[in-house]
Amino acid sequence: xxxxxxxxxxxxxxxxxxxxxxxxxxxxxxxxxxxxxxxxxxxxxxxxxxxxxxxxxxxxxxxxxxxxxxxxxxxxxxxxxxxxxxxxxxxxxxxxxxxxxxxxxxxxxx
Amino acid sequence: xxxxxxxxxxxxxxxxxxxxxxxxxxxxxxxxxxxxxxxxxxxxxxxxxxxxxxxxxxxxxxxxxxxxxxxxxxxxxxxxxxxxxxxxxxxxxxxxxxxxxxxxxxxxxxx
Numbered sequence: 001x002x003x004x005x006x007x008x009x010x011x012x013x014x015x016x017x018x019x020x021x022x023x024x025x026x027x028x029x030x031x032x033x034x035x036x037x038x039x040x041x042x043x044x045x046x047x048x049x050x051x052x053x054x055x056x057x058x059x060x061x062x063x064x065x066x067x068x069x070x071x072x073x074x075x076x077x078x079x080x081x082x083x084x085x086x087x088x089x090x091x092x093x094x095x096x097x098x099x100x101x102x103x104x105x106x107x108x109x110x
Numbered sequence: 111x112x113x114x115x116x117x118x119x120x121x122x123x124x125x126x127x128x129x130x131x132x133x134x135x136x137x138x139x140x141x142x143x144x145x146x147x148x149x150x151x152x153x154x155x156x157x158x159x160x161x162x163x164x165x166x167x168x169x170x171x172x173x174x175x176x177x178x179x180x181x182x183x184x185x186x187x188x189x190x191x192x193x194x195x196x197x198x199x200x201x202x203x204x205x206x207x208x209x210x211x212x213x214x215x216x217x218x219x220x221x
Contacts, residue, residue: 042212042213043202043212044212045209045211048208048209088153090153097158099155099169100145100153102150103152
């Protein structure tokens with residue numbers, strides 16, 4: 001089965017700083033999804049990456065897919081308190097359901 | 111559109127009791143899935159369905175049953191609740207190769 005490793009597990013950054021979260025897959029990536037979860041709430045879809053080298057942005061959040069490394073990175077520029085939460089990456093192979101990493105817990109302090 | 115609706119939002123059960131967590135979507139999505147989320151474990155797949163009448167097991171299916179008689183509904187049944195099933199349960203739906211839409215979750219405590 002495909003496994004995902006997210007790093008770091010948790011992150012505390014000062015407001016205004018940039019940060020990067022990584023997601024590495026044990027198998028070839030066909031589709032990688034990034035979600036955000038505010039504490040105690042459901043998951044919000046951020047973006048989906050399907051092709052090697054693909055890069056997408058959602059407000060101040062940018063995600064890239066490195067197919068050769070079987071890895072995706074999520075970069076937040078000028079972090080704000082509204083960025084705080086748990087970031088999860090998920091992958092699927094063909095038509096199989098999403099398999100998720102364990103998440104990265106982000107705290108943004110003033 | 112309501113999206114994915116889960117009920118109830120909170121539930122407390124006694125060990126051995128059974129119950130059904132409801133999930134409904136109004137987007138005509140073919141795929142539906144149930145996940146459980148536990149601290150430090152991320153989201154783990156319980157059961158999923160690729161269409162009405164078709165279900166399959168995920169990573170942690172033991173103690174749970176599902177059925178998919180309509181496209182809209184995908185209930186999750188706990189047969190005999192155990193404390194190990196204390197968790198937050200999420201239902202999700204999607205079309206193939208599209209972003210999943212998640213419900214707001216059901217927080218279940220088994221005492």
